Amino acid sequence: MADLGFEVKEDTALSRRRFPAWLRPLLMLSVPLLLIVGGAWLYLAGRAHESTDNAYVQQDKVSIAPEVSGRIVEVDVHENMRVQEGQLLFRIDPQPYRIALRQAEAALAKARVEVDELGAEVTVADVDIATARSEIAFAKAEFDRQAELLNRGFTTRARYQAAQLALAKAREQMNTATSEARKARVALGSGAAASNRPAAVEAALAAREEAMLNLSRTEIRAPASGIVSQTDRLQVGAMLPAGLPTLSLVADGHSWVEANFKETQLRKMHTGQKATITIDAYGRALSGHVESIGAGTGSEFALLPAQNANGNWVKVTQRVPVRIAIDAKSDRPLIAGLSAEVSVDVRSKTAVN
Known part of the structure; x- marks a missing residue:
């Protein structure tokens, strides 16, 4: 026991020689001061940055059907x-669509033949109209001549009536030819379509184009x-x-991070502010900036949004999706869905492009 007491006294003396009496109060004051300064720095740094680990890498995804x-x-x-x-x-299998294309081409050829036939009918009707017009002119002249001769007593009433009947017959032929021409033009198409492509041909062309499109698909x-x-x-x-939907395609060239910040973290956040992105899989930081802030919380876009108009309502802090654009290209592949941590510097007051 005497030996043990001697060693303790010796250690106490050594400690006093290492830490002079004047240094001990300074150490006692500096340690709390350092703790206060460190705490203040952490507090101010926390106010200057908003962070979340509820963030994931996103990429353009196409559902192919x-x-x-x-x-x-x-x-x-x-x-x-x-x-x-x-x-x-x-x-x-393209075979059914090749058959449909051949059928459409045959229907188009048939429509063109029918249009040509209708065009010939219109031409014949126009010739008949011209002939009937000439016959009317001749019959009218003969009728006028017989009427004049009858008034002078140089012809018989039978010839006058024959001329009158011929004029009526010519007019009837004119009406018939006009009606036939009208019917042919209606079947062929009217207006600008008749001089360009009739409706039947247009329909057949559209059917062929649809068949070609389906074959290409x-x-x-x-x-x-x-x-x-x-x-x-x-x-x-x-x-x-x-x-x-048969398969998915994750497109190259456009990656971003969707960070879900609490609504209380958005007070000073706006587009253009710088952000630091740390991908969990790689542990390396990437630079970025706030590209946009969501127009609604995640629950608002759910298939069945929550209904809070009841007596059992409990206030829950909502999260708002914030899109973070990645400024620097990563040398590692950014896989869609990777977890990330995002810290946004909210000290800047104006947006930075």
Whole structure:
């Protein structure tokens, strides 16, 4: 025990020699002061930045669906395959649509033949009208001459009546020819269409164009460059209805981060403010800026928005989606859906482009 007491006294003496008496009060004051300064700095830094870890990488996603129905006869892609814009993804059996195109072309040819026949009928009717007009002129002159001769007593009433009957017959032929011409023109088309393309030909042309369009739609191509996914439905021999989403395409070239900030964090936030983005998968910071602030909270765009007009209402802090544009291109792939942390510098008062 005596040895132990001696060692303690020796350690106490050594500590006194290391820390003089005048330094101990200074240390006692500086430590709390440093804690106060550090706390104040953290408080001010917290007020200058708004942060959230409720953020995710987003990219343009296209849901690809065939515009015509049919059986799949060719598949040229697989899961997570990179494709270029315009590259063939899969093909639907084109044979039914080739047949439909031939039928449309035959209908167009028939319509043109019918139009030519109607045009010939119009021409014949016009000739008949001209002939009837000449016969009316001749019969009118003969009738006037017989009437004059009858008044002078140089002809008989029978000849006068014969001339009158011939004039009436010529006028009747004129009416018949005019009616036939009118019918032919109605069948052919009237106005500008008659001199350009009649309605029957226009309809047949439209049907052929639709058949050609449907045939071209049997080849489903990539609308943009990117990576295809969800290709499980693409099996040769499977039947696909028109409009059914079949696979997805994550397009290249445009990535952003959607950060869901609390509504209380938006007081000083506006577009153009600088932001720091840290992708969890890589742990590296990227620079960005606030591109836009959502027009509503996430719950407002739900299929069934919450109804708070009842007696069991509980106030819950809402989150608003904020789009953060990425300024610097990452050397690592930004995969849609990756988690991220976002910190926005809200000290700037004006938007920065």
